[in-house]
Amino acid sequence: METPVTFIIFKRPETTEKVFQVIRQVKPIKLFVIADGPRTDREDEAERCETTRSVIDRVDWDCEVIKNYSDINLGCAKRVSSGLDWVFSNVEETIILEDDCIPHPSFFRFGEELLNKYRNDTRISTISAQNVQSGQRRTNYSYYFSRYSHCWGWATWRRAWQYYDLSIKLWKEVQTENLLHDILIDPKAVNYWRRTFQSVYDNPTGITWDYQWTFACWMQGSLSIIPNVNLVSNIGVGADATHFTSNQKFSFINIPTQAMEFPLKHPPYIVRNVEADIFTQKTVYKATALDIFKEEVKKILNHSKIQN
Structure with missing residues (x-):
């Protein structure tokens, strides 16, 4: 496969191995690897890294x-964003995977064909x-x-990545002009x-980097391509996860994958699917940010108890 693949890893060799084996099937000719460093207060984390x-x-x-590879722990937000800045200083486009997201092998061809088709x-x-x-x-x-x-x-x-801003400096203006209403209506x-x-604006270097990516895309009025079948399964739920330590509230985690059929059938128009987006907002984004925050606080408190 000619398209470069970017692999973001940290401290989970078990899940990293599973994603690596899928990457190995498609044999990209260029592989970028972004790794965060261990936290000094976590037992055995340096060894796991x-x-x-x-x-x-x-x-x-x-x-x-x-x-x-970072020698120190930058945290999820800084490590992913700085790592992707580095990748895009080297290449024009890439397929990106994290260490707990197992793609169906057909995703690589899907991604490569559409990177070519919509490049400009x-x-x-x-x-x-x-x-x-x-x-x-x-x-x-x-x-x-x-x-x-x-x-x-x-x-x-x-x-597209050139518009990414970890600190979302535009937020105050967006809020003042009520631009979210123009984007979302509901x-x-x-x-x-x-x-x-x-x-995110109050704590830009916290636990997330991807809401900033959503913000960047919305500020440019751009759209995303969503496959008509699910091409990835997140297996990262667990005690050592950065975000999701349980899957009780997150029905969109660990969804089975299906193969994409080729040749691709391209839509003859570029129009947002409103019905699908309404469903996504109601299911994925109804409370995700708050729940992630609660999960993170719970982990911090539990770790503090163990340390004491």
Whole structure:
């Protein structure tokens, strides 16, 4: 596969190995690897980071492996954003995977073909692997267009990433001009994203980087491509997860994957699927940010108790 693949890893060798084996099937000729460093107050984390990195040393196909490993812990927000800045200083486009997102092998061909097709079309910012429509097929084509940029397996271009801003400096102006209403229309969605972006603005280097990506895409009025079948499964739920320590509230985690059929059937128009987006807002984004925050606070408090 000619398209570069970017692999974001940290401290979970078990899940990293599973994603690596799928990457190994498609044999990209260039592999970028972004790794965060261990936290000094976490027992055995340095060893787990090293074990995770050792998975990458087993590349056994003709591949240029380019590593960006941090010696210190930057945290999820800084590490992912700075790592992708580095990737896009080297290449124009890439397919991106995290260490707990197992793609269907057909996602790589899907991503590569659409990166080529929409390379110069600034209306499109993201090609996603994830479909959260609970089996509902929203189109007779291979994919549809959405305002939501799912990042559990995705692809994009330097031309789109250039607008990414970890601190979302534009937020105050967006809030003053009430631009979220122009984008979202629905008052409940507006209130949800207003709270979300305000929390990011108040703590931009916290636990998330992807809401900032959504913000960047919306500020450019761009759309995402969503496959008509789900092409990725997140297996990252667990005690050592960064965000999701349980899956009780998150029905969109660990969804089974299906193969994409080829040749792709391209829509003859670029129009957002409103029905699909309403479903996504009601299911995925009804309380996700708040629940993630609660999960993170719970982990911090539990770790504090153990340390004391």
